[in-house]
Amino acid sequence: MPASSLNPAVPIPQAAAAERPSIPSILHEWVTTTDHKRLGLMYIMAGLLFFVISGCMAALIRVQLAFPNNDFLPPQMFNRMFTMHGTAMVFLVGMPIIAGLMNYLVPLMIGARDMAFPRLNAFGFWIFLFGGGLLYFSYLAAPGLSGAGSAPDVGWFAYSPLTGKAFSRGHSTDYWILSIMISGIGSIASAINVIVTVITMRCRGMTLMKMPMFVWIVLVVAYLIVIVLPPLTAAQIMLLLDRFLGAKFFDTQAGGSAVLWQHFFWIFGHPEVYVLILPGFAVATEIIPVFSRKPIFGYAVMVGASVMIGFISLGVWAHHMFTIGMSAMSNTFFATSTMLVGIPTGIKLFNWLGTMWGGKIRFKTPMLFCVAFLFQFLCAGLTGIMLAVAPFDWQLSDSYFVVAHFHYVLIGGLLFTIFGAIYYWFPKATGKLLSEKLGKWHFWVFLIGFNLTFGPLHIAGILGMPRRIYTYDVGRGWDVWNLLASIGVIFQAVGILFFVGNILWSLWKGKKAGDDPWDAWTLEWSTTSPPPPYNFEVLPEVRSRRPLWDLKHPTDPDWKYE
């Protein structure tokens, strides 16, 4: 281009034509990219795609359960639905969206030009996408030679001995194992990348205690992924050996232990809950201060609480297993450690409230989602503490109370903050603001729908409704709660339509965002929207936790007080 402008002989229209890339070349660029921003966006887009698919499955589940003795879905298909819904929501929605946020934001926030290992980053994304495709491919290919089964139907935690060759014929369970194992490799790759990037690529002056809270929390998340994903992989390797080579790990006929699978799975599975919810905390900790016009309350305590969660969460897994008949000692240990996790989490809640206290709060859409997150996550935390009490858990384990509890964690906690994150950082990634009006419709409709669905399910659970049943009889007192829950799904679906519509409309006609639409303080807002491939022309240098505050208020910079 510079050559053509220097050379008047080249006609200008031709130069313009050369500038507009063709669709194959754009595709080629995205497929071969190693840019952390593009990979981050691709992670998020893939995650949202899987979110819509497995959300539709959840809607079908709720249609089936709306009325007693309904026969909308046959039982086998119902089993596949909840298995695919759960598996996909955890591994193909939660994990990639989190990986996408980490990828997009970490280098921008620490003032770096890319992740530490850009090609490993691209590898992680594509291997994750392959794993995700493999899971859905099972619908076509899982019968294998034996002709039995379709998609996996063993539940997202795939308890043994149901997954043994004798009870799970065909290859559906093999697809479950391999797709999760493969996308897990992608997660480990991106987690290692995040750790190395944060440790080795921070801009000048950004000591660990000057990092944005988001970066601190995702560092803990990445460490958790590195430590807790291998146990799942190991258990899955054992299960594969059982299924293909006749090993006896989980073969109860040969002295193997079905309970060992549960231990191995939950050694991964419970920290995984924190892998999913901590990024929610990370997002809330960025958004709440900016929209309260105050720095985060208790930065150091917040760091400490996150690290504490990272350690304590490794020792709570067996609270998923109170009903299998562990010793009183084990029950006591895991009940206590589970309640201990409540302490750092409670600290965080109070810190967010402390940040809002006395602040000049602006209720823009990202902030609305974060405020709802505070309330809903509190509910989730309280029911969590209830379930940590072993005798209470004996009564309600595997009931809809548990289903309601963890949906309050994963939707009320994680999904609400992810929506907040998208409203907050969409202007940075695209240069366009999302519509506030549509955003508020999205927020309120989805808020009503979510609480209408999962609030009543607590009661259905207390009334004894077990999870994973494909239908139920009249007269158990569950009808009205299930009907309410299913009506809530309509609101949630409409909310999602507002969300998708908002994204499309704003991409087309949204207001120009400018570099810093929220008057924020972290480094990503100091570059253009969208940022150039190299992020920063000159690598920044920081002296406090709020470098942009220092720039905007040279007479009263933060570093004087920190």
Place this chain on the structure above:
Amino acid sequence: MAAASSPTISAAAEWKLPSKRKVGLICLLATESALFTIFVVAYLFYLGKSLNGPYPKDILSPPWLASVALLSSSVTVVLAERAFLRGNLGRFKLMLFVTIALGVFFLGATALEWKRLITHDQFTISSNLAGSTYYSLVGLHASHVVIGLLLLSLVWVLSLANWVGPEQHERVEMLSWYWHFVDAIWIVVFTVVYILGR
């Protein structure tokens, strides 16, 4: 206050962060350790729980010679690295070759042991719990030895072609870290399988 950025320059000049490769490799080894831990736990959990023979105490004997070979390859890889640092490439190639040879010897000994167990003692991965845990744990370690040997051989072949120069020092160092890790894991596996497990 406009000059706020200038006083930091002296401090900023010392701004130095750890090497990417080292931190990355440490993370990789941490995640590998977690993987091995679960297999070791399974091994210990299933000790003595096999319902039928053959039992480990009757058929397993500690591979002392192979273990000594593998552990001494940790020493030779350090010698190779030192020679590399001093620019003595001839000695580097020699020591690297000795390391590879010791690793291959270890792997060969494992192969012969497995052959004897399978054909002579009828002890396979599907015999009983002992077989499942033994072959998976030892096999997982052996697969790491194979990866290490492939990487060592790659460096050795490249160094024969004189394509390995001083600028690759950190890469060679990382390779030796990985090899030490494989050896350290063997100490754990050896203890669990051949000492506690019999």
